[in-house]
Amino acid sequence: MVERYKMINIAMQAANNNLALKLSSSKQSAKRFTKIESRDVNVYYGNKHALKHVNLSVYKNEVTALIGPSGCGKSTFLRCLNRMNDVIDICKVTGKITLDDYDIYNSSLDVVQLRARVGMVFQKPNPFPKSIYDNIAYGPRIHGIAYGKAELDEIVQNCLDRAGLWKEVSDRLEQPGTNLSGGQQQRLCIARAIAVNPEVILMDEPCSALDPIATARIEELIEELRENFTIIIVTHSMQQAARVSQRTAFFHLGELLEVGDTKTIFTNPINSCTQGYITGRFG
Amino acid sequence: MNNTLSTSLNKSASSQTIRLPDFSGSHLAKRYASERRFRILGIASVGVAGIILLILLSSIVSKGYSAFWLHKVELNITFSAEVLNPDGSTLEEVKLKQANYLALIHNALKEKFPAAVGNRRKIRMLYGMIAPKADLVLRDMVLSNPSLIGTTKKVLLKLSDDWDSLSKGFINRDLPESDRRIKDLEINWHDQLQSEGHIHSVFNADFFTTGDSRNPEEAGIYSSLIGSILTLTVTLLISFPLGVMSAIYLEEFAPNNRFIDFIEININNLAAVPSVVFGVLGLAVFLNFFGLPRSAPLVGGLVLALMTLPTIIIAARSALKAVSPSIREAALSLGASPLQVVTHHVLPMAMPGILSGTIIGMAQALGETAPLLMIGMVAFIVDIPRTFTDPATVMSVQVYIWSDSPERAFVERTSAGIMVLLGFLVLMNAAAILLRKRFEFRW
């Protein structure tokens, strides 16, 4: 019990730290660098118009939170950014999405390369049914990132370390990743994603299946990862959005209703719909 | 708080708008009774299936176990030089291969039962005691050790089919003599030999080392076992890669269009086509058009591969479908190409299911006779096939051939052949289980 309290304390502290960092980061906003830009993006599932005219800029080394009621198209938008929607036959995407000013829906673009640059963490932890080591090593192996076993070992250790998992699993790297607890599995998935050295990490409700302590760890991790990556996170928790993100986008019925600095959105939203959602009057 | 809740519940119950779950005795009893009924029915059906299987197996075993033993008689054979070397030439010149070893046996028999000498009917009966090719045993002994010539030695010789049946107790001695294949005199001789301890029961190793024969005592399963192995090898080598490749393409890569739907429907229909049709096809295409040899394991394997393909494709597709989409997404999101997703993740995870389907298909192929009859694998094969184009037969066809013969020894070999077939099947399954273990993982 005592330990649990301690952990929650740590989590709270981390959240406070985030707030402090956020204040400092908002000062840098003048130097913001656009990493991803979507222009008039529409997505259709067959006849269903799931995303309507979305214009959203995502800045480098920032955490952008996507919030909104269920079914409003947050996951759909996220999956447009690494073209995971290609897998769905009935899904059609129009408009323009650029990564570093390059159109990712350009027909000459290699989707595999795009996905190596834009990693993804899913709602349900989905480690491969392989050893912890192989889970992390898989990405570097297929992309030829590591030369030799020693380098691969180093990458595995480094990624597990950054995901805060090294201490817990260093003595059982050969065990199946699927044997870990839910929170550990999700951190394993994050470690797996960063092992490919992506530029952007997409996270679709990464904490929805986790307990508060595991959630706090992941939030800490997101804050640390922000230094090197651009992160877009879908979340249903207003507190989480407030804690981890610098910018927040509010989706409603497939439309992007409002986007802005997290502080502004949460303290002084322009749209009444946003205000209603944030304060919990609907959603 | 509690109070208000219960009163509100009471109120709604009395106003008949909301009913609480019915916990009354009759409702429960009904549910329990139906559950009990279901369990009893389930156990009963498993029991019936088990009993039928048991009856089947025990009838096969009780008819066939005797084929694994046979009886030999011990005779004092004199390797007399006069018989083997009648013209008195030196040993190097003696054509020991062509010598009359049968005469040695006949001499020994006459010596044992002198009373029969002089009566042609009795002599023929006496000579009928020994299996037709028993003299080859003597030849081999002499060839490997020529110094035997001139000595006398006790030798075990195979009894003929009828005598073996008598030793095994399958001849009904109460029948009138005219209705028996074995006459009273033979029974007397047999009993005399038995009481003197000259009749021995030994393991029938020949059954596992020889091919088919016109003489039931000589017939063995070995040539058809090898035929089955060769045929199934061809079947596996063709149907497994083809089936798995087609399943992967249809399941993972094929576009969603009419043409693919059409192919799918045809594959499902193909699985239901009677196997003999594949035999007709094999006859028309492989033999008549391509001119491949008749009765060859190659052609048999091709025909059976056609028959097995749909089974493997259907099983492999459902195994691929069962792999969680989240694994595909995980791999794709790491930048794995569609082919890498399949070969690194989906296929290994689907392998246990694919192997199960393959084993079902191979088991069907192992037991198949009809299509093989069409391409001439029903031939009488004495020699052991060595290559994929040698004439061969398979175990199921061998069993079918034997089941047509009235001799007691063939009857028991029919059941023994089925037992070997089942044993082979068990081995195949065991191999598949071992392979599956390698691919299995915990979630």
Ligand SMILES: Nc1ncnc2c1ncn2[C@@H]1O[C@H](COP(=O)(O)OP(=O)(O)O)[C@@H](O)[C@H]1O
């Ligand atoms: N694969 C799909 N096929 C058809 N419709 C889909 C599919 N995925 C999502 N949708 C629809 O698109 C809308 C947006 O879904 P989604 O992006 O998952 O919402 P959320 O904001 O909850 O993540 C929903 O109405 C959903 O029904």
Ligand SMILES: [Mg+2]
């Ligand atoms: Mg979603």
